[in-house]
Amino acid sequence: MTETDLFQEPNDATPLDPALRGDLIQTWVTTRADLNEAEEGNILKGAVWGGRRRGGAEALLDEGFSKNLHKQMFGEVWKWAGKYRQKELNIGIDPHLVAAEMPVMFDNVRFWVENKTFPPDEIAVRLHHRLTQIHGFPNGNGRHARMMADLLIEKLGGKAFTWGSGTIHETGALRDAYVAALQAADNHDFAPLMKFVRS
DSSP, X not given: OXXXXXXOOOTTSOOOOGGGGXXXXXXXXXXXXXXXXXXXXXXXXHHHHHHTOOSSGGGTSXXXXXXXXHHHXXXXXXXXXXXXXXXXXXXXXOHHHHHHHHHHHHHHHHHHHHHTOSOHHHHHHHHHHXXXXXXXXXXXXXXXXXXXXXXXXXXXXXXXXXXXXXXXXXXXXXXXXXXXXXXXXXXXOOHXXXXXXXX
């Protein structure tokens, strides 16, 4: 991938549809490097915003908060930030099911927290996995899911995850390990993902 390939993504990533170019708010973005820079700056602001959320875990486990977090992470770059996707992707559930599945997922996670169904790390990992499975937004789902998991584990008294101690959104061995761990979780084996988030 070169810096001029604005719409080139790793094979296992959500494809960035060239039709979305019109949804770019930042007109100076013309290359993949530009897009990464714009998104990374916006994501940092989203992290600060999310970290200011008052209340316990239940304050995060809400569809409104999730959509607002996505908007805070990508809203300076993309017009669709914080809005559920309307198109079929190479990953995720059918777009017409997203709005129904998200509240169910948050209900489940709130139940796990209230009843201590799983240890805190596993609750946050399962939230992350289900968010990536649903793939509710046009793009940025993995980054949003990782931030949701980090915010949740902190509310549950744990430390933020290290996510392999590198940059997952780029191609390479780290991303391959992350995707393999997600695929194992798709088959109800959460051990690789549990290990990855603390590596």
